[in-house]
Structure formats: structure tokens, C-alpha cells
Amino acid sequence: MPPHCDSLDGPVVTAARRALEAGDVGVVLPFVPAQGETEVRAMFDAATNVRELNEDARNVADRLFFETVVRVHRAGEGAPYTGLKPAGLSVGPVIPLAERAIETGSPEPVANFLTGVLRDELTLRLEEVKALEAAKDRSITDARRYVGAMLGFGVYSHQVFQALQAPAHGEHGDADHEHAHQ
Template sequence: MPPHCDSLDGPVVTAARQALKAEDVELVLPYVHAEGESEVRRMFDMVLPVRRESAETRAVADQLFFETVVRVHRAGEGAPYTGIKPAGLSVGRVIPLAEHSVQSGSSEALVAFLSDVLRDEFTSRLEHVKLLEAMKHLSLDFARKHVEAMLSFEVYAHHVYQALSAPAIHNERDLVHDR
């Protein structure tokens, strides 16, 4: 996962469904950047009357509105629109835990899971460095592999730190990479 803002069961389409059902565009606008608001409002105003004609036109109008909202949302993230993904796709283990944290107000389960993953990754990578360190005296090739593993471990640690200390924002364009 990956984030699932572009899936039929993701938060953006869910909000768009709620907006159409309630006939209240305001319910989906928090998912749209300010520059895209007018486009979403225009499409909402266009699809509302068409939705009332028949089940077939409702389905087409809804799909058009979903695609518009997701495309505008993705543009606000600086990400390309690649279509709406079907519902039910795996989003991995972290997204459901993060969603649960938001709903419950507790990050305990998410922190425990990520802590376990982090500990396992660092342990495994360090064991690899130590194995190559024990073999570095056997040949120049092993010595080079040891240095590569050691530096990769250190760079990995740096990247993890950067990710952990990144600003708490959703828009990737605004992330600060040099900390």
C-alpha cells in the first residue's frame, strides 16, 4: 500500500458517496485542495440532476464524480491520477492499524507493530554486517561486501530517522528531506 485514496473503498470515494447521498458537496471538499475546489463543485452540480434520471445514469454520474474527486485529490498531493482502483485491494498491515488509531484515539497497536518491524529489520541487517565483518579477512571481495553492508546499514538508519522525524503532513510535495 500503499495509501488507498484512489480506491472505491478508500476515504476519498467514501466521502464522495456521502456527499452525493446527502446532496452536500461540503462533505467531500476536505479531501480536495483549495485550488481544485471549484472543479469539484462544478462536477457535483452537473451530476446531481443526472443522478435522478435512472439507475444507469446514476451509476455513470457517480463514477464521473468519483473520478473527478480522486483526480483532483491526487493532483493536490502532487501525484498522478491513474484511475480508481477496485474495492477490497490489500492495503497492507499498517494502513488498517493507522485507521484504527484514528478511530480509537490510541496509537498503541500501531506503535507496537511498527516497533516490532523496526527491531526485526535492524537486527537482521546488523547480523548481516556482523557476518561479513567476521569474513572480511578472507578476501578483498568480502572486505568490500562488509563495507557495503556497513554503510548500507548506516544509511538505512538515517532514512528511518528521516521518516520518523518528517513533518506530519499528507502532501509529499511539502516534505522536507534534508534534516
């Protein structure tokens, strides 16, 4: 996962910030698993009380709340918490396209981008197979290179197929969904 859920400008911290501003922990609770809700609510209450003292206390309380929400969110993903990342980190080309698709309701920019990347990767890998195929009869070493590229092309294709069928963030798989695509 790109550094997004744990960044200061990512969706989790953005929701946590909105929750503090609105005085409503419910704004951020959808970003944490149910088993982490009690901890997040307790930290929200503590942060809300401390924020009133002064600006320094507010900054510390906010940061602690953000860290708690992100840590609990990451635990719900089965991922380690490695600290908050600064805002402005590159999340690659796909996340902004996916966010725009959510805003517009159209998957076309994401689909077009991913299709282009996939086509380029498959072309490059298949060209390597073809180039190595021409020399495969020269020696065992050349034959091994060819076999490695040939098998690698098949495995890469299979891994892409599996990734296309993988559950989305936070989902644990749906037998009907998986069966429909096999």
C-alpha cells in the same frame, strides 16, 4: 502510498459517496486542495443533475464524480491519477492499524507494530554486517561486501529516522516541528 486514497472503498471515494447521498458537496471538499474546489463543485452539480435521470445515468455520474474527486485529490498530493482501484485491495498492515488508532485515540497498536518491524529489520541487517565482518579480511570482494552492508545499515537507519520526521499527508513541513526533533 498504499492503494487507498484512489480505491473505491478508500476515504476519498467514501466521502464523495456520502456527499452525493447527502446532496452536500461540502462533505468531500476537505479531501481536495482549495485550487481544485471549483472543478469538484462543478462536477458535483453536473452529477447531481444527471443522477436523477435513471439508474444507469446515476452510476455513470457517480463514477465520473468519484474519478474527478480522486484525480483532484491526487493532484493536490503531487501524485499522478492512475484511475480508480477496486474495493477490497490490501493496503498492508499499517493503514488498518492507523485507522483504528484514529477511531480509538490510541497510537499503541501502530507504535507496537512499527517498533516490532523496525527491530526485526535492524536485527536482520546488523546480523548481516556481523556475519560479513568475520570474513572481511579474506579478500577485497569480502571487504566490499562488509563495507556495503555496514554502510547500508547506517543509511537504512538514517532513512528510517528521516521517514519518522517527514511531514504527514498533505503537509509541507513545519520548521518548528523539524527543529524540535533534530
